[in-house]
Every structure is written in C-alpha cells, then in structure tokens.
Amino acid sequence: xxxxxxxxxxxxxxxxxxxxxxxxxxxxxxxxxxxxxxxxxxxxxxxxxxxxxxxxxxxxxxxxxxxxxxxxxxxxxxxxxxxxxxxxxxxxxxxxxxxxxxxxxxxxxxxxxxxxxxxxxxxxxxxxxxxxxxxxxxxxxxxxxxxxxxxxxxxxxxxxxxxxxxxxxxxxxxxxxxxxxxxxxxxxxxxxxxxxxxxxxxxxxxxxxxxxxxxxxxxxxxxxxxxxxxxxxxxxxxxxxxxxxxxxxxxxxxxxxxxxxxxxxxxxxxxxxxxxxxxxxxxxxxxxxxxxxxxxxxxxxxxxxxxxxxxxxxxxxxxxxxxxxxxxxxxxxxxxxxxxxxxxxxxxxxxxxxxxxxxxxxxxxxxxxxxxxxxxxxxxxxxxxxxxxxxxxxxxxxxxxxxxxxxxxxxxxxxxxxxxxxxxxxxxxxxxxxxxxxxxxxxxxxxxxxxxxxxxxxxxxxxxxxxxxxxxxxxxxxxxxxxxxxxxxxxxxxxxxxxxxxxxxxxxxxxxxxxxxxxxxxxxxxxxxxxxxxxxxxxxxxxxxxxxxxxxxxxxxxxxxxxxxxxxxxxxxxxxxxxxxxxxxxxxxxxxxxxxxxxxxxxxxxxxxxxxxxxxxxxxxxxxxxxxxxxxxxxxxxxxxxxxxxxxxxxxxxxxxxxxxxxxxxxxxxxxxxxxxxxxxxxxxxxxxxxxxxxxxxxxxxxxxxxxxxxxxxxxxxxxxxxxx
Numbered sequence: 001x002x003x004x005x006x007x008x009x010x011x012x013x014x015x016x017x018x019x020x021x022x023x024x025x026x027x028x029x030x031x032x033x034x035x036x037x038x039x040x041x042x043x044x045x046x047x048x049x050x051x052x053x054x055x056x057x058x059x060x061x062x063x064x065x066x067x068x069x070x071x072x073x074x075x076x077x078x079x080x081x082x083x084x085x086x087x088x089x090x091x092x093x094x095x096x097x098x099x100x101x102x103x104x105x106x107x108x109x110x111x112x113x114x115x116x117x118x119x120x121x122x123x124x125x126x127x128x129x130x131x132x133x134x135x136x137x138x139x140x141x142x143x144x145x146x147x148x149x150x151x152x153x154x155x156x157x158x159x160x161x162x163x164x165x166x167x168x169x170x171x172x173x174x175x176x177x178x179x180x181x182x183x184x185x186x187x188x189x190x191x192x193x194x195x196x197x198x199x200x201x202x203x204x205x206x207x208x209x210x211x212x213x214x215x216x217x218x219x220x221x222x223x224x225x226x227x228x229x230x231x232x233x234x235x236x237x238x239x240x241x242x243x244x245x246x247x248x249x250x251x252x253x254x255x256x257x258x259x260x261x262x263x264x265x266x267x268x269x270x271x272x273x274x275x276x277x278x279x280x281x282x283x284x285x286x287x288x289x290x291x292x293x294x295x296x297x298x299x300x301x302x303x304x305x306x307x308x309x310x311x312x313x314x315x316x317x318x319x320x321x322x323x324x325x326x327x328x329x330x331x332x333x334x335x336x337x338x339x340x341x342x343x344x345x346x347x348x349x350x351x352x353x354x355x356x357x358x359x360x361x362x363x364x365x366x367x368x369x370x371x372x373x374x375x376x377x378x379x380x381x382x383x384x385x386x387x388x389x390x391x392x393x394x395x396x397x398x399x400x401x402x403x404x405x406x407x408x409x410x411x412x413x414x415x416x417x418x419x420x421x422x423x424x425x426x427x428x429x430x431x432x433x434x435x436x437x438x439x440x441x442x443x444x445x446x447x448x449x450x451x452x453x454x455x456x457x458x459x460x461x462x463x464x465x466x467x468x469x470x471x472x473x474x475x476x477x478x479x480x481x482x483x484x485x486x487x488x489x490x491x492x493x494x495x496x497x498x499x500x501x502x503x504x505x506x507x508x509x510x511x512x513x514x515x516x517x518x519x520x521x522x523x524x525x526x527x528x529x530x531x532x533x534x535x536x537x538x539x540x541x542x543x544x545x546x547x548x549x550x551x552x553x554x555x556x557x558x559x560x561x562x563x564x565x566x567x568x569x570x571x572x573x574x575x576x577x578x579x580x581x582x583x584x585x586x587x588x589x590x591x592x593x594x595x596x597x598x599x600x601x602x603x604x605x606x607x608x609x610x611x612x613x614x615x616x617x618x619x620x621x622x623x624x625x626x627x628x629x630x631x632x633x634x635x636x637x638x639x640x641x642x643x644x645x646x647x648x649x650x651x652x653x654x655x656x657x658x659x660x661x662x663x664x665x666x667x668x669x670x671x672x673x674x675x676x677x678x679x680x681x682x683x684x685x686x687x688x689x690x691x692x693x694x695x696x697x698x699x700x701x702x703x704x705x706x707x708x709x710x711x712x713x714x715x716x717x718x719x720x721x722x723x724x725x
Contacts, residue, residue, distance in 0.1 A: 042122040043072050049150050049162030051078060056088040056095035057111035058364055059197065060391040062690040063628035064111040066196045068119050070624055074187045075123030075180060077148045085196060090366035090386035105365040107399050109591035109688025112624060116686050124177035133167035182683055191626040209362045209389045212348050217421040218247060219268045220412040223275055224257040227654035228435055228511045229284035231255035232277060239274040246271040250415050259412045265425055285510050285654030292510050293333060296442035299463035300331065304503025308487045317501035320457030324448025328538045330531065333714040334523040335648035337438035337516055338664060343392025344426040345405045349413040356383030362391025364398035372403040376410040395517040400436055401471035432664050433656040437649050438516030439465035439509065443527045453539025457499035462487060465509040489524035489695065494557040494589055495550040510651060517639055518691040521590040525695030529586035533703045543585050544569045561589055564596040564617040564680060571678050572598035572615035581612060584703025586696035591688030593620040599700040609705060610725040611672045619680035621687045629689050630677045636693025637675055642667030644698035646718040
C-alpha cells in the first residue's frame with residue numbers, strides 16, 4: 001500500500017501548557033495554534049531541555065520508535081541518543097494512521113510512509129519557534145542564531161533550549177517550517193545510527209505486555225473450543241478447586257470459552273487443565289485440511305467467481321494461449337499459517353480510582369482496544385486509557401478486526417467485582433491453536449509463449465479465503481466483490497506482460513483469518529516469480545534477463561524494480577556460483593518498496609539442501625535508518641523462508657493439529673548461513689520496510705532448488721521431499 005502525502009496536509013497545530021512546548025496535529029489538519037487543552041503532541045520539550053518523541057506507531061521490533069525519533073532529532077539538530085520516546089495515548093483524532101482513516105493503528109508497513117513528513121514537520125516547527133523565542137529575548141535576528149545539540153547560540157549568546165520553552169509556546173506556529181535538505185542530514189541515512197531500544201532489550205529492562213505484574217492482580221487464562229465456532233454448553237470446575245491459588249472459573253458471556261482465574265500464572269494453567277468443558281459443536285467447523293485443499297483446487301477448474309483484470313478480456317487471453325507455440329502450466333497450493341511471534345498474546349486491565357480503567361497492551365490497533373473496552377465495560381471513552389507497551393513480535397497477529405484477545409480480557413474483567421487488575425495470559429499452545437491464520441490459497445497459471453520465447457498470454461486463476469470481507473476495512477479493500485489482498489502483487493504487477501488475465505474465487509473460511517506478514521504477497525509473489533522462472537526456462541533465457549525484458553517500458557515502477565534486480569544479481573555474482581551450488585532469483589514490489597533476492601544453495605552427499613547465502617537489494621525510498629532497514633530485510637527473509645521450508649497449519653475435523661514449536665518450527669539460526677543486504681540510495685519519500693523482504697524469499701529459494709531439483713509448487717517444502725541441513 002503506497003501512502004501519498006503532502007507536507008501541508010501533515011503538519012498541523014501546536015499548543016503550549018505551562019512550561020512545556022508541544023507540537024502536534026489538530027483534527028482540522030491546519031498548521032495553526034490549537035486551543036488550550038486540545039492537543040496531544042508528537043514532540044514535547046520540557047523546561048530542562050528534555051525532548052521526547054511521542055510515537056504513534058507501536059513497536060513490535062520493526063524499529064518505528066527509532067525511525068520516528070530520528071526524524072525529530074534530525075530537524076532539532078540533536079543526537080538521537082539525547083531524545084527520549086514514549087508511545088502515544090489512544091486518540092485517533094490526533095494520532096490516526098492516515099491510510100486507515102480516523103483510526104489509530106500500525107500495519108501495512110505504513111509507519112514511516114505515514115509519518116515521515118508529519119514528524120519532520122513537528123521537529124522543524126519546534127526548532128523555528130525556539131530560535132524565534134531566543135531571537136526575541138536577545139534582540140537579534142533568527143538568521144544570527146543556530147541550534148545544535150540542545151543549545152542555541154549566536155550573536156555572542158548561548159543557552160539551552162529549555163530556557164526558551166515558555167516563550168516559544170506563546171508564539172504562532174509557522175505554517176511552513178523549513179525542512180532540512182538531504183545535504184544537511186546528519187542522522188537520517190546514517191548507517192552508524194542504531195536502534196534506540198536495543199540497550200533496554202539487551203539488558204532486560206524493556207517492558208513487554210507479558211512482563212507487567214500489578215499488585216493484587218488476578219491472572220486469567222481461557223479454555224477455548226478445540227474446533228472453530230464451538231461454544232460452551234456446560235463446565236465442571238470441581239477438580240480445579242483443588243489447585244492452590246485457583247480463584248474461580250466463569251463461562252464467557254459470548255460462549256467462546258471458560259475464563260479461569262488464579263493468583264499466579266502457573267496455577268491458572270493447572271486449573272484450566274483441570275476444568276472439564278462440554279462443547280456445543282452445532283455451528284463449529286468440521287472440515288479437514290484435505291477437504292479445504294480439494295475445494296480450493298476444484299475451484300481453479302471452474303469459471304472464476306470474480307474477474308480481477310481491468311484491461312484484458314479472458315477470451316482474448318485464452319485465444320492467445322491457444323495459438324501459442326508452447327504453453328507452460330503449474331498449480332500451486334499454500335496452507336494456513338500461524339503468526340507465531342515469540343511473545344504470546346496477553347494484556348492487563350487495571351481499575352482506576354475515578355471508575356475508569358487502563359489497558360496495558362502491546363497495542364497494534366489502540367482504537368480497537370479503546371472501543372472494545374468502552375462498549376463491554378459500559379464506560380465512556382474518556383474513562384478508558386490505553387497504555388501501549390512493547391510487543392515481542394506480531395506479524396499482524398495483534399491487529400485483529402475483532403480485537404479478540406482485548407475482548408477476552410475485557411469480558412474477564414467485567415465478570416469480576418472490578419476492584420483487582422486482571423491479566424490475560426496466552427500460552428504458546430493457545431497462540432498456535434488460536435486461529436487468525438494466514439488463509440489457504442491455490443493458484444493455477446497457464447502461460448503461452450511464441451516461437452521466439454516471448455509471453456503472449458497469461459491465464460491466472462486464484463482461489464482462496466478473503467481476509468477483509470466482513471471487517472471494517474471491507475469498504476476500502478474490497479471492490480466489486482474482489483478482496484484486493486487476495487490478488488495484490490499479481491493483478492497489479494509492474495511486469496508488462498501481454499494477454500494477462502486474473503480470475504478470483506472465494507472459498508468459505510475454515511477458521512478465523514488474518515493478515516500475515518506481507519498479506520497477499522505471501523502467495524502471489526511465490527507464484528509470479530516461480531512462473532517467470534518456468535517461462536524463462538521454456539524460452540531458453542537467463543532468468544534475470546528474461547525478467548528485465550518485461551520491465552523495459554520506462555515507467556518509474558519498472559525502473560525501480562529493474563534496478564533492485566540488477567543490483568541483487570550483480571552483488572550475488574549471478575551466474576557465477578561455485579561448483580556444486582545453485583542460484584535462484586526473485587523480485588517483487590510490495591507496500592511501495594522493491595526487493596530483489598538471490599538465493600544460493602548447495603546440496604550434501606545425501607541431497608540435503610543448505611542455504612548458503614541470500615543476497616538482497618532494496619529500494620524503500622529515502623533510507624531513514626539503514627541499520628533498521630537491513631535488520632528488517634534480514635528478518636523478513638528469515639520469516640518468509642522459515643514458513644515455506646516447513647510451516648503449515650492443518651485441521652482435523654475443524655481442530656488445529658499443531659500446538660507448539662516442535663510441530664510448528666520457526667526458523668533456526670543455522671538455517672541460513674549468510675544474508676547480505678544492499679540499499680538503493682534515494683531521495684524519494686520513504687515507503688514500507690517491515691514486510692517487503694518476505695515475499696521474494698520463498699520463490700528465490702524455490703527457484704534455486706529447481707535448477708537441479710524439483711519444482712516445488714505445494715508448500716511447505718518438507719512435505720514435497722525437500723530436506724534441509
């Protein structure tokens with residue numbers, strides 16, 4: 001998803017409280033002084049000169065706290081180390097994600113794209129106001145002054161910025177503060193600048209939602225239906241009463257499970273195991289994974305439910321393929337996938353003296369939390385606070401349209417006398433079996449080539465399960481029945497391929513579904529890049545050169561995609577692999593960014609595959625934090641490859657078979673010997689980086705394997721006889 005912004009549209013209002021300068025955005029979107037008490041700021045400066053960045057996008061490891069703080073530090077001419085950060089409170093009128101409308105949330109790799117101009121503007125406005133306040137006091141022009149490392153100097157004077165806070169707060173806010181030019185950057189683009197949260201995470205002082213322990217709290221765990229859609233018919237907690245620390249067990253009002261309360265976490269889990277529940281499966285899912293697979297593959301042979309092509313008629317595509325000199329065809333299958341972050345879900349509700357509550361959570365969508373608690377606890381919105389904490393990963397899991405685990409903790413708290421904090425804890429088993437999976441998808445592609453090896457027709461059928469239908473995003477993502485996330489990365493490919501047609505068929509979801517790191521690109525990139533390799537081989541062409549032929553029309557999209565492809569190929573020594581090694585390539589655009597990856601593999605004497613190296617090239621616009629970008633590309637590659645290697649969620653009569661890491665194994669440190677990342681220099685506004693590294697990873701590996709081995713079209717690879725060292 002690409003966010004188009006204007007500087008004036010992002011910069012907004014400033015307000016001052018006694019002794020504090022705060023720069024932020026008003027609901028009107030006008031860069032002017034806000035009325036007293038109407039502001040929730042993006043940057044605050046205290047009388048002692050302490051600068052705090054108020055970060056509106058939560059931190060789940062992707063580096064937003066560092067990135068947004070960097071923008072403010074740059075415009076204030078301060079060291080990044082000198083700036084503190086705090087997560088913003090829940091207030092969508094101030095901290096909304098522009099892509100999401102009047103909604104506060106993090107997702108779609110939008111944090112930097114969304115906030116780049118906004119946070120730079122806030123920092124620049126603060127700088128100009130402080131300089132003006134100093135100029136007024138000293139009776140000089142602002143052109144005589146400079147601000148560096150928290151000090152204002154010039155005209156024979158020098159003082160810390162904190163001394164001018166009160167005077168600066170009384171000034172009008174500049175409508176168009178001057179932003180620094182790229183030649184002036186000291187922090188933006190500096191590869192030696194590292195993450196602000198790394199020390200706290202290394203020394204253990206970083207606080208995650210799971211770490212919170214409040215005095216007098218109760219721990220609650222939920223016994224959920226083993227089948228999706230099952231509800232509680234009755235339960236027996238007599239055995240649980242024998243567990244030391246057990247408090248009570250209550251059926252959730254929505255019937256989704258039994259809440260088991262205890263003084264400590266282990267006691268809660270033991271008591272939950274002792275509770276016997278009789279489930280009503282009348283409306284529950286009963287299909288197995290094999291049933292779902294058969295349904296999706298069968299749908300590919302029928303007429304597509306929706307025409308997802310805007311320019312090519314199916315009859316023209318079929319005629320072109322029918323008249324082709326040769327036709328290549330493949331069918332692909334992608335299973336359900338869990339998110340499996342290192343920190344399982346959990347949140348704590350704390351009662352406040354004024355009758356309100358505060359939820360402590362790694363809140364990816366604070367607005368969902370806020371609304372859910374307000375409705376369930378029957379409290380006005382102003383009586384509900386959201387304290388956003390660090391999250392140990394998410395990959396989309398903490399941002400459900402139903403606010404599932406926040407609803408659980410709210411219901412669990414509502415059923416008590418509301419005098420004690422209630423902490424919800426999910427186990428690893430809860431996380432793996434808890435639904436909200438990446439949906440299953442199937443693709444069938446037929447490509448026709450003429451006698452010179454050029455593509456003349458591309459018939460692409462997709463069958464899957466819609467993520468967005470029935471959610472609050474439906475009006476934005478779903479058009480004419482087509483969930484764009486089901487076809488993104490394919491139907492909107494930058495490749496200029498003639499006779500390209502896409503058809504989509506929706507299948508009834510077998511479980512709750514959710515976006516998963518890179519959403520639809522997780523399967524469309526695999527298919528597109530596998531088929532480009534297959535077509536190149538059929539044409540007798542080099543895989544890189546073949547792709548470049550379809551990126552030669554000179555559009556900005558094509559030029560940027562071609563540039564990362566060339567860079568990755570050059571840095572990987574494409575075509576020069578050592579004896580016994582094979583290379584595969586993939587390139588893909590997602591979330592406004594372009595990533596190419598070359599996978600180099602070897603095989604031992606027993607045929608086991610070893611991933612020797614992944615070479616990546618990325619163009620994500622202006623690289624604000626190169627160190628963070630490299631980390632995200634490395635993480636995205638690892639996440640994508642780990643999934644295609646051996647991960648799947650399977651169902652038996654609606655119940656999840658996998659329960660923990662032994663049977664849903666994450667990537668291991670030894671799985672990839674080396675990752676090398678190259679960043680394309682750019683002055684274009686930043687685009688996404690949290691997800692774009694994932695889509696090309698799987699197909700690059702698959703293409704490397706297919707050089708001397710089988711073409712893997714059904715995932716995970718281990719199910720197809722591919723063994724890894």
